Amino acid sequence: MTAADEVLLRERFRITGSDFEHGGEVSARIKSILKEIGIPVEAIRRLSIANFEAEMNVVMYADEATLTLEVFSNAVRVEVADRGPGIPDVEKAMEPGFSTATEEMRARGFGAGLGLPNIERNTDEFVIESEVGTGTTLRYRVSWS
Template identity: 70%
Template sequence: MDGESLYRETLRIKGDDFEHGGEAATQVKALLKQLGLPSTLIRRLSIANFEAEMNVVMYAREATLDVLVYPDLIRVEVADRGPGIADIAWAMQEGHSTATEAMRARGFGAGLGLPNIQRNTDELEVKSDVGVGTTLRYAVYTTPRPKPG
């Protein structure tokens, strides 16, 4: 990732581990609180992290979640080893999901994950190779500035 970060943390997420799904997001939230960042910003990023984490739990074998804190933004990369997403534009639309009933019974898998991540971040990039995995890169700005594009 680019530039010199002020702070960096890497967490691992296990696929199919519903018992612990959500713990990475709450750990990151606690870290961001310790850094004294604004609570509205922490909330937005934590929601994005939680949705990204649950996507890994539901669909992938494993992933790393990297958090990098810069002076003017916080950047997160979630890189998984999993089935990948064949049609990213389709998956970005609300209600579009390939989740199973078991996933939905956990309160997720309604096709709101990626839209929720987009709604709560200032930048989002999704790259995926079918059969290899998916990488999400997103960021929230700690100081106001126009969103790219």
């Protein structure tokens, strides 16, 4: 195992579906943690944007999720595993502008079909797995040199 593979921090966070009042707090907490560790500002920004979009997706569509944060010396890995309806057509969901959001979600400034594309744009590796009726898992990584 090289130094780059060593996990410096692993922490789990719970995200609750439909809880708009607190939607965004997990991303804000993670941002504070990463700032304290001293990760480059640009990497924190990209990761925070990805985390916030992922968190709001859980709030809007899923019952609950666990976000697992793993910090390495030159990368951060995140897994967001939710219990929820799943995505019937992942390829379609990745198209910018495609959305199944309700009016309420749009009135809150989300659900414009940009969430998943925004996560992909801001990360160096992005994998999405989904099973209808069970849930969706996102895995992404942001690295720096």
